Amino acid sequence: MSPKQPDRVHVTDVVLRDGHQSLIATRMRTEDMLPICPQLDAIGFHSLEVWGGATFDACVRFLKEDPWERLRSLKEALPSTPLQMLLRGQNLLGYRHYADDVVERFVARSAENGIDIFRVFDALNDLRNLETAMAAVKASGKHAQGTLCYTVSPVHTLAMYVDQARRLVEMGADSIAIKDMAGLLTPYAAEELVAALSEAVDVPIQLHAHATSGLSALCQLKAIEAGCRHIDTCNSAFAGGTSHPSTESMVAALQGTGYDTGLDLEALKEVGDYFREVRGKYAAFESEFTREDVSVQINQVPGGMMSNLANQLKEQNALGKIREVFAEIPRVRADLGYPPLVTPTSQIVGTQAVMNVLTGERYKSITNEVKRYLLGGYGHPPAEVNETVRRQAIGNEPVEEGRPADSLSPEMTRLTGEIGELAESEEDVLTFAMFPDLGRDYLQGRRDGTLSPEPLPSAEPAERPVTEG
Amino acid sequence: MSPKQPDRVHVTDVVLRDGHQSLIATRMRTEDMLPICPQLDAIGFHSLEVWGGATFDACVRFLKEDPWERLRSLKEALPSTPLQMLLRGQNLLGYRHYADDVVERFVARSAENGIDIFRVFDALNDLRNLETAMAAVKASGKHAQGTLCYTVSPVHTLAMYVDQARRLVEMGADSIAIKDMAGLLTPYAAEELVAALSEAVDVPIQLHAHATSGLSALCQLKAIEAGCRHIDTCNSAFAGGTSHPSTESMVAALQGTGYDTGLDLEALKEVGDYFREVRGKYAAFESEFTREDVSVQINQVPGGMMSNLANQLKEQNALGKIREVFAEIPRVRADLGYPPLVTPTSQIVGTQAVMNVLTGERYKSITNEVKRYLLGGYGHPPAEVNETVRRQAIGNEPVEEGRPADSLSPEMTRLTGEIGELAESEEDVLTFAMFPDLGRDYLQGRRDGTLSPEPLPSAEPAERPVTEG
Ligand SMILES: [Co+2]
Ligand SMILES: [Co+2]
Numbered sequence: 001m002s003p004k005q006p007d008r009v010h011v012t013d014v015v016l017r018d019g020h021q022s023l024i025a026t027r028m029r030t031e032d033m034l035p036i037c038p039q040l041d042a043i044g045f046h047s048l049e050v051w052g053g054a055t056f057d058a059c060v061r062f063l064k065e066d067p068w069e070r071l072r073s074l075k076e077a078l079p080s081t082p083l084q085m086l087l088r089g090q091n092l093l094g095y096r097h098y099a100d101d102v103v104e105r106f107v108a109r110s111a112e113n114g115i116d117i118f119r120v121f122d123a124l125n126d127l128r129n130l131e132t133a134m135a136a137v138k139a140s141g142k143h144a145q146g147t148l149c150y151t152v153s154p155v156h157t158l159a160m161y162v163d164q165a166r167r168l169v170e171m172g173a174d175s176i177a178i179k180d181m182a183g184l185l186t187p188y189a190a191e192e193l194v195a196a197l198s199e200a201v202d203v204p205i206q207l208h209a210h211a212t213s214g215l216s217a218l219c220q221l222k223a224i225e226a227g228c229r230h231i232d233t234c235n236s237a238f239a240g241g242t243s244h245p246s247t248e249s250m251v252a253a254l255q256g257t258g259y260d261t262g263l264d265l266e267a268l269k270e271v272g273d274y275f276r277e278v279r280g281k282y283a284a285f286e287s288e289f290t291r292e293d294v295s296v297q298i299n300q301v302p303g304g305m306m307s308n309l310a311n312q313l314k315e316q317n318a319l320g321k322i323r324e325v326f327a328e329i330p331r332v333r334a335d336l337g338y339p340p341l342v343t344p345t346s347q348i349v350g351t352q353a354v355m356n357v358l359t360g361e362r363y364k365s366i367t368n369e370v371k372r373y374l375l376g377g378y379g380h381p382p383a384e385v386n387e388t389v390r391r392q393a394i395g396n397e398p399v400e401e402g403r404p405a406d407s408l409s410p411e412m413t414r415l416t417g418e419i420g421e422l423a424e425s426e427e428d429v430l431t432f433a434m435f436p437d438l439g440r441d442y443l444q445g446r447r448d449g450t451l452s453p454e455p456l457p458s459a460e461p462a463e464r465p466v467t468e469g
Numbered sequence: 470m471s472p473k474q475p476d477r478v479h480v481t482d483v484v485l486r487d488g489h490q491s492l493i494a495t496r497m498r499t500e501d502m503l504p505i506c507p508q509l510d511a512i513g514f515h516s517l518e519v520w521g522g523a524t525f526d527a528c529v530r531f532l533k534e535d536p537w538e539r540l541r542s543l544k545e546a547l548p549s550t551p552l553q554m555l556l557r558g559q560n561l562l563g564y565r566h567y568a569d570d571v572v573e574r575f576v577a578r579s580a581e582n583g584i585d586i587f588r589v590f591d592a593l594n595d596l597r598n599l600e601t602a603m604a605a606v607k608a609s610g611k612h613a614q615g616t617l618c619y620t621v622s623p624v625h626t627l628a629m630y631v632d633q634a635r636r637l638v639e640m641g642a643d644s645i646a647i648k649d650m651a652g653l654l655t656p657y658a659a660e661e662l663v664a665a666l667s668e669a670v671d672v673p674i675q676l677h678a679h680a681t682s683g684l685s686a687l688c689q690l691k692a693i694e695a696g697c698r699h700i701d702t703c704n705s706a707f708a709g710g711t712s713h714p715s716t717e718s719m720v721a722a723l724q725g726t727g728y729d730t731g732l733d734l735e736a737l738k739e740v741g742d743y744f745r746e747v748r749g750k751y752a753a754f755e756s757e758f759t760r761e762d763v764s765v766q767i768n769q770v771p772g773g774m775m776s777n778l779a780n781q782l783k784e785q786n787a788l789g790k791i792r793e794v795f796a797e798i799p800r801v802r803a804d805l806g807y808p809p810l811v812t813p814t815s816q817i818v819g820t821q822a823v824m825n826v827l828t829g830e831r832y833k834s835i836t837n838e839v840k841r842y843l844l845g846g847y848g849h850p851p852a853e854v855n856e857t858v859r860r861q862a863i864g865n866e867p868v869e870e871g872r873p874a875d876s877l878s879p880e881m882t883r884l885t886g887e888i889g890e891l892a893e894s895e896e897d898v899l900t901f902a903m904f905p906d907l908g909r910d911y912l913q914g915r916r917d918g919t920l921s922p923e924p925l926p927s928a929e930p931a932e933r934p935v936t937e938g
Contacts, residue, residue, distance in 0.1 A: 186722060213721055214721070217687055218686055236762075248763035248766075249683025256655075265763055292709070
């Protein structure tokens with residue numbers, strides 16, 4: 001992170017990662033990123049978020065691009081700007097907990113291929129799921145950003161966030177990110193939270209707030225007034241709705257004030273003109289569910305989760321039960337100890353809420369994911385879970401109190417053996433580790449010379465990779 | 470205006486006027502407004518802006534609706550909510566200065582047909598152009614809101630706005646509107662301006678700020694903190710871009726704070742669902758020029774003006790000169806005494822700037838509008854004009870120093886005679902007064918039973934009425 005300047009606000013632009021992940025289902029191709037890199041690199045951003053999140057999945061699944069190759073190309077094209085990624089703690093960029101050796105190798109390779117700043121988070125804010133990744137980032141000499149997933153519940157108090165931030169700094173965090181994936185944060189809550197965190201820790205605070213409910217720019221302004229000096233914004237061509245505040249408008253808002261970002265609006269505008277053209281190419285991936293929607297401020301259920309549930313109910317001819325399901329969600333969430341609603345917890349809570357309503361009896365049927373969750377398989381929930389529900393789900397099975405990854409043996413050797421000669425590098429082994437089937441198919445296709453990206457434009461509704469914002 | 474409550478923020482929703490004027494060329498039909506009126510009326514808005522601006526023109530020109538009939542229908546459908554209109558001072562809703570008797574009758578009829586709050590403005594902030602209209606509003610017993618058109622120039626100082634606000638209050642203003650039609654206002658400038666105005670006058674301050682550059686919600690938040698308690702917002706279905714901050718997000722932002730609007734988000738969301746359907750019907754009137762665009766923050770030239778100039782230059786095969794024209798605009802504006810760039814001054818300045826560039830010699834050719842402007846025909850410019858340019862334009866002709874309307878004789882009798890039996894009411898005479906040709910055609914068509922609205926949807930690009938934001 002650049003030397004701490006007391007007033008200037010530092011901007012991370014997320015157009016190459018979260019921007020297109022939020023608005024066009026993570027479909028932007030490397031070929032559409034590279035031509036604008038010289039201009040992007042000249043802007044003087046604090047960093048560019050370019051990798052991680054769902055981009056790895058989308059590269060392998062849909063675009064048939066090597067995600068590592070994308071990273072190397074971007075690093076070469078953006079020599080002056082720190083590159084940033086989003087990493088799901090012990091889950092890395094996959095959908096299970098990995099053994100520590102995989103986490104260590106993944107972080108080391110990411111650093112070697114070009115990542116300078118690692119934003120590390122866990123869906124439950126169980127910091128034990130961040131430990132190995134944070135240590136690996138430090139070992140690589142890169143910037144480790146610890147993350148607080150923001151949510152609202154009786155246990156998510158200022159004191160709890162402050163305590164977590166302190167522990168992240170003890171863990172070596174060079175900065176703290178507040179991650180409001182659902183648009184739950186409000187301007188005066190942001191001000192209060194940033195003030196408390198700034199008071200408690202000496203590292204910079206960075207605000208990542210999705211614009212879903214239309215409040216994110218307001219949250220950033222109040223956060224800045226409270227001491228936040230690092231904000232995530234997105235070039236206006238991919239801003240707003242389920243994405244982020246626009247870079248241009250935040251730069252303009254602060255221009256000429258003590259918070260001036262120092263970035264040149266005219267240069268940013270040219271970048272916007274480029275990305276607006278690019279966005280047109282991906283029109284098939286636009287969705288009405290990415291527009292601004294204040295719903296999450298009404299019932300704390302993220303917009304994406306509501307549309308998923310509506311689809312689930314429709315398939316079962318039970319759309320009429322949707323209000324009951326919405327009412328059931330906060331009850332299930334309370335039973336599960338108030339997890340933030342983000343991948344994978346939003347699916348876990350949502351699916352169980354649907355079952356509770358459709359079977360006509362709460363927890364008559366319990367999903368395997370809820371069982372795994374109540375066994376401690378995802379880590380510690382933020383609050384105590386409902387013991388009656390837990391016993392109903394897992395009977396007398398003992399709850400795993402340890403760090404989930406402690407029960408996992410090293411697996412790099414096994415993975416290397418399994419993928420065999422299809423892997424031409426350790427990066428390839430890690431790609432296979434993230435997505436056993438997809439990864440193998442990808443590497444096989446590369447060997448056979450049969451890779452080709454999904455057709456574009458497509459008239460059918462786009463498949464969307466699992467995203468965590 | 471409701472009894473002054475020190476903290477609660479009062480919301481005016483502009484979806485029925487400025488929202489669709491800004492985003493779909495003022496095309497929303499009364500038939501699409503009435504079905505949602507019961508819900509809108511129950512929300513508890515401070516007021517609903519429903520009339521004036523370009524709506525009168527669009528009704529007569531494109532929709533073949535009687536604008537007065539629209540007003541009466543809305544009044545009946547919205548019995549509990551004060552109705553608001555935008556009035557262009559001595560220009561009323563037409564494109565010339567009217568004699569005082571026309572202004573008086575127009576205001577009286579607007580009040581009788583349902584308007585409760587009149588927002589009165591003049592493009593040059595020449596308050597003499599507001600006098601008759603303001604007096605007429607007071608005479609009708611309605612709420613007179615005096616307006617400051619916001620712009621940026623060496624003479625548009627805080628002191629100047631404070632002085633104008635004081636004079637508006639002396640003129641009888643029940644409240645003061647800050648009208649930022651171009652998206653020029655920035656959050657900390659808004660805070661400073663509102664603080665100065667609140668200090669200087671005792672009436673409420675209302676902020677009308679277009680979202681063009683993405684700053685309007687931020688401006689409102691800082692304005693509120695500085696004492697503003699009345700904001701213009703637009704239902705989310707017609708918010709953002711060249712329209713306004715979304716009602717839902719401003720309500721959510723203030724919810725639970727000392728500024729709480731008291732409005733129900735769930736009810737607002739249902740209104741939004743309705744208007745999103747309606748917007749789809751008018752897809753043919755959407756334009757890429759209504760999206761968020763930070764340009765005005767770079768060169769102080771409103772986005773709409775830039776696209777008009779680009780078209781003008783393209784027609785003359787001179788698009789390559791556009792940067793020279795953009796550079797010339799501030800010079801012409803300075804020569805003309807820094808008028809705010811809004812209808813009609815934006816056209817006056819823009820067209821002269823084009824001529825100055827294309828003829829290769831500044832003011833070699835001077836438009837009739839610039840001559841009229843320099844003769845004092847629009848009123849007093851905010852600052853001294855360039856005397857050399859003035860003499861070049863009008864030679865030794867004397868400058869009219871008086872109030873423009875002082876030179877106009879009463880004209881209601883003449884107008885009534887000219888339109889004759891086609892007018893079935895004084896309202897019809899006033900419609901004819903606003904638009905001599907269009908108005909006559911409309912009234913003739915009504916008599917002949919040949920009126921029909923323009924076809925919808927149309928594939929051709931929509932004609933846009935002259936708008937002033
Ligand atoms: Co995100
Ligand atoms: Co307006």
